[in-house]
Amino acid sequence: MSSENKIPTQGGQSLGQNPFAALSGAGLPSAPSNSAGGGAPHGLRSLGEGGSPRKDAPAKNRGRVDIKRTTAGRGGKTVTIVTGFMGIRLPEKESLCKKMRSACGCGGTVKDGEIEIQGDQREKIAQILTDAGFRPVFAGG
Numbered sequence: 001m002s003s004e005n006k007i008p009t010q011g012g013q014s015l016g017q018n019p020f021a022a023l024s025g026a027g028l029p030s031a032p033s034n035s036a037g038g039g040a041p042h043g044l045r046s047l048g049e050g051g052s053p054r055k056d057a058p059a060k061n062r063g064r065v066d067i068k069r070t071t072a073g074r075g076g077k078t079v080t081i082v083t084g085f086m087g088i089r090l091p092e093k094e095s096l097c098k099k100m101r102s103a104c105g106c107g108g109t110v111k112d113g114e115i116e117i118q119g120d121q122r123e124k125i126a127q128i129l130t131d132a133g134f135r136p137v138f139a140g141g
Contacts, residue, residue: 063087065129066139067122080122082115082129082136096132100125 063086071078082100085093090110097115101108104124108117117125126136 060133061135062133064135064137067125067129067136068140069120069122070140077118078120080117080120080125082117082125083113085113096128099128103128 063084065082065084068081068083069078070081090113093110093113093115097108097110097117100115100117100121104117104119104121106118106121108115110116122138126138129136
């Protein structure tokens with residue numbers, strides 16, 4: 001094979017113009033500086049214009065929810081049930097359930113307006129609900 005048919009791999013000048021060469025940083029916001037190297041801690045929302053919370057921040061008090069541990073009708077298997085949601089629909093319950101499942105590393109589902117998580121996971125679930133703006137209360141044994 002002759003060297004005339006080979007494509008040079010050094011430099012890349014023969015491949016065309018760099019599409020980002022003409023861009024400048026003028027007019028772009030600067031990156032947040034943090035001496036620890038990370039952004040805001042997980043779960044904290046930044047403030048929007050004028051120092052007010054952004055619209056996607058959860059409400060501070062979204063109501064009381066009960067966290068129960070039960071084994072009834074499950075062949076002795078322990079299940080944590082979260083009940084008492086007021087004013088949220090099924091899609092938000094499903095997203096909360098997904099967060100709980102991933103944090104606990106177990107299965108779970110939304111059944112009859114209640115979130116069921118496998119195992120005794122009350123402490124982790126209470127923390128997730130507190131971060132979401134709910135007031136979790138432990139009920140039952």
